[in-house]
Amino acid sequence: MKPTGWLPxxxxxxxLARGSIGSLAVKSAGLVAALGAEVLLTRLMGAASYGVYVVxxxxxxxxxxxxKLGLDAVLVRFAAAYRSQGEWGLLKGMxxxxxxLVTLIxxxxxxxxxxxxxxxxxxxxxELEAGFEAGCLVMPLIPLLALREAAVQGLKHPALxxxxxxxxxxxxxFFAVGICYLAAGGVESRTALFCLFAAYGAAVLFNSWxxxxxxxxxxxxxxxxxxxxxxxxxxxxxxFVSGQYLIFNRVDIMMLExxxxxxxxxxxxxxxxxxWLVSFFVQAVSVIAAPLIAELHAGNxxxxxxxxxHLTVNVSSACSAAAFAALVVGGKFALGVFxxxxxxxxHALVILCAAQFFNAVTGPSGFLLTxxxxxxxxxxxLSVALALNALLNFILIPQYGMEGAAAATGISxxxxxxxxxxxxxxxxxxxxxxxxxxxxxxxxx
Numbered sequence: 063m064k065p066t067g068w069l070p071x072x073x074x075x076x077x078l079a080r081g082s083i084g085s086l087a088v089k090s091a092g093l094v095a096a097l098g099a100e101v102l103l104t105r106l107m108g109a110a111s112y113g114v115y116v117v118x119x120x121x122x123x124x125x126x127x128x129x130k131l132g133l134d135a136v137l138v139r140f141a142a143a144y145r146s147q148g149e150w151g152l153l154k155g156m157x158x159x160x161x162x163l164v165t166l167i168x169x170x171x172x173x174x175x176x177x178x179x180x181x182x183x184x185x186x187x188x189e190l191e192a193g194f195e196a197g198c199l200v201m202p203l204i205p206l207l208a209l210r211e212a213a214v215q216g217l218k219h220p221a222l223x224x225x226x227x228x229x230x231x232x233x234x235x236f237f238a239v240g241i242c243y244l245a246a247g248g249v250e251s252r253t254a255l256f257c258l259f260a261a262y263g264a265a266v267l268f269n270s271w272x273x274x275x276x277x278x279x280x281x282x283x284x285x286x287x288x289x290x291x292x293x294x295x296x297x298x299x300x301x302f303v304s305g306q307y308l309i310f311n312r313v314d315i316m317m318l319e320x321x322x323x324x325x326x327x328x329x330x331x332x333x334x335x336x337x338w339l340v341s342f343f344v345q346a347v348s349v350i351a352a353p354l355i356a357e358l359h360a361g362n363x364x365x366x367x368x369x370x371x372h373l374t375v376n377v378s379s380a381c382s383a384a385a386f387a388a389l390v391v392g393g394k395f396a397l398g399v400f401x402x403x404x405x406x407x408x409h410a411l412v413i414l415c416a417a418q419f420f421n422a423v424t425g426p427s428g429f430l431l432t433x434x435x436x437x438x439x440x441x442x443x444l445s446v447a448l449a450l451n452a453l454l455n456f457i458l459i460p461q462y463g464m465e466g467a468a469a470a471t472g473i474s475x476x477x478x479x480x481x482x483x484x485x486x487x488x489x490x491x492x493x494x495x496x497x498x499x500x501x502x503x504x505x506x507x
Contacts (some may be wrong), residue, residue: 064387066258067297072252079325085096087196087280088222088224088225088228088229089228089342089345091098091229092227092228092229092232093228093339094223094320095228095229095232095233095236096228096232096335097335098232098236099232099233099235099236099239099353099361100332100335100400101399101400102236102239102240102330103107103115103239103249103254104332104401105399105400105401106239106249107249107250107251107254107327108249108367108401108403109261109324109328109329109401109403109404110323110324110327110328110330111189111250111251111324111328112331113261113319113326113327113329113331113403114187114189114190114194114251114324114328115255115328116315116327116328116331117190117193117199117315117319117324117327118190118194118196118197118251119255119258120195120199120312120315120316121194121197122197122201122204122303122429123173123204123308123312124141124308124312124451125166125175125201125203126201126204126206126208126308127304127308128171128301128305128307129164129167129168129171129201129202129204129205130164130205130208130209130301130304131163131167131294131298131301131369132224132296132297132298132302132303132305133160133163133164133209133212133297133298134208134209134211134300135212135297135300135303135304136156136293136296136297137156137157137160137212137213137215137216137453138151138215138216139159139216139296140156140216140293140296140405141153141156141212141213141215141216141217141428142217143210143214144156145216145217145218145278148280148338149272149287150278150280150281150284151281151284151285151286151287152287152289153281153284153320154281154284154285154286154287155286155287155288155289156288156289156290156293157213157281158286159286159288159293159478160209160293161209161210161452162208163208164205164206165202165206167205167206167405168201168202168203168205169202169303170296171201171202172199172201172202172244173199175194175198175201176194176195176198179191179195179197179198180194180195180196180505182246189251189252190247190248192252193251193252193255193266195252196252196253196259197255197257198425199255199259199274199401200255200259200262200310202260203262203266204353205225206266207227207231207262207266207269208227209356210226210227210266210269210270210273211223211224211227211269211363212275213273214269214271214272214273216454217276217277219276219338222272222276225268225269225272226265226266226268226269227265227270228272230259230264230265231261231262231265231267233260234260234264234265235257235261238257238258238260238261239254239257240252242257244257249434254378261373264459270385272280288444294360297481299438299441301360302441303428303439303440303441303444306441306444306445306447306448307428307444309448310447310448310451310474310478311452311471312378312445313448313452313455313471314330314334314451314455314467314468314470314471315327315467316328317452317455317456317459317467318455318459318463318464319435321459321460322459322464324377325403326464327346327465328366329397329404329407329464330407330410330467330468331409332397332400332404333397333404333407333408333410333411333414333468336389336393336397336411337389337411337418338416339385339389339415339416340382340385340386340389340418340419340421341378341382341418341419341421342381342382342385342416343377343381343382343422344374344378344382344421344422344425344426345376361462364490364491367490368491368492369494369505371405371425371426371430371492374426375423375424375425375427375458378423378425379422381422381424382418382419382422383419385415386415386416386418386419387474388413388505389411389412389415390415393408393411393412393415394408396411397411404479407411407464409464409465409468410464410465410467410468411468413465413468413469413472414468414471415474416470416472417471417476418475419473420475420476420479420480421479424479424480424482425477427482427483427484427486428440430482430486431482431485431486431489431491432493434489434490436485436489439452439485439489440482440485443478443479443482443485445474445478446478447474447478449472450473450477451470454466454469454470454473455467455470455471456472458470473493
């Protein structure tokens with residue numbers, strides 16, 4: 063008898079396509095909302111004040127990874143497995159335990175951060191200190207929203223799992239900032255972070271309501287079963303990966319501010335935001351691909367796993383090529399939308415776009431390793447890439463500024479994606495690279 067949720071042969075590609083369409087629709091709406099909120103912030107705040115905002119948010123995002131303990135990835139991985147196997151007690155126990163634990167750690171971390179920002183004297187810039195004070199309110203909500211979205215994603219609602227953070231959060235932020243501007247006649251970094259707190263609160267409330275409606279009736283009536291040691295052990299491996307991955311994506315901004323100034327950090331952050339458009343499709347597909355990878359791997363359905371990777375890589379590469387070309391041609395115009403001073407980030411934008419294009423043509427490499435139990439291998443690889451990124455930023459930023467930060471991140475991104483493709487081929491027999499993804503051990507001939 064097949065477990066609940068089992069996908070018959072040939073249905074994986076259809077499921078991926080349906081999920082990707084929904085995910086792409088949500089991400090597209092979220093992209094418009096996020097860019098709208100960012101443009102409003104940059105126009106009202108200017109590059110320097112916006113630089114403070116993004117630096118504080120970058121630090122909060124990095125700290126939030128430690129607060130999550132890797133449990134967001136655990137929820138995606140095990141919620142999909144427990145659902146397909148009908149293990150409702152385990153699903154209920156995992157949800158309740160992870161939410162309570164992360165909420166408690168988030169509140170304690172926010173208090174510690176507030177003391178460090180206001181009493182230690184570590185932060186010398188007054189505007190930056192005020193930003194961290196306001197950011198302490200946001201701190202507990204970032205990991206809490208991430209865990210709830212991960213649970214919805216694991217329950218096979220890939221598009222709706224992104225609705226809170228991708229669409230509603232920037233919309234709430236947009237309106238909160240607009241109201242503050244109309245009421246006070248201006249917006250500074252501290253005010254923007256208070257607005258972000260309100261936006262996160264509204265997004266968490268919506269996601270909590272939707273998660274409650276998404277849970278199968280069997281979960282509501284089941285007695286919770288706990289495997290805390292197993293979840294914590296897997297979460298530790300996932301934390302090692304996700305923590306390094308987020309720091310990898312933020313280290314350039316965090317190093318740019320003290321080494322090149324707030325204005326450079328603000329302009330560079332806008333370039334980073336635009337460069338992510340190049341890998342937009344592969345990110346959209348990865349939301350549905352992650353639980354499918356876990357399910358197919360658990361069922362030893364290697365051929366279908368390879369077919370899914372082949373489809374993902376080819377389609378995402380084509381979409382990324384179009385976005386890459388568009389930003390190379392119209393990058394200065396796109397940056398100018400944020401404000402006239404942001405056009406100075408064009409060369410950094412082109413370098414970052416090239417790196418994101420390489421990221422796209424190697425497919426969802428990170429998910430292929432983490433969702434198949436090879437998170438420690440990926441963690442080791444990211445450790446080397448992170449060290450390389452930080453070293454190159456330290457060397458290149460003083461001489462080349464934003465372009466140096468972009469080059470450091472670009473070289474490191476290409477490095478880890480190339481080695482990840484090699485590891486995936488050795489461990490799974492799949493080559494997650496455009497033109498080669500159908501020539502693994504199971505697709506030869």
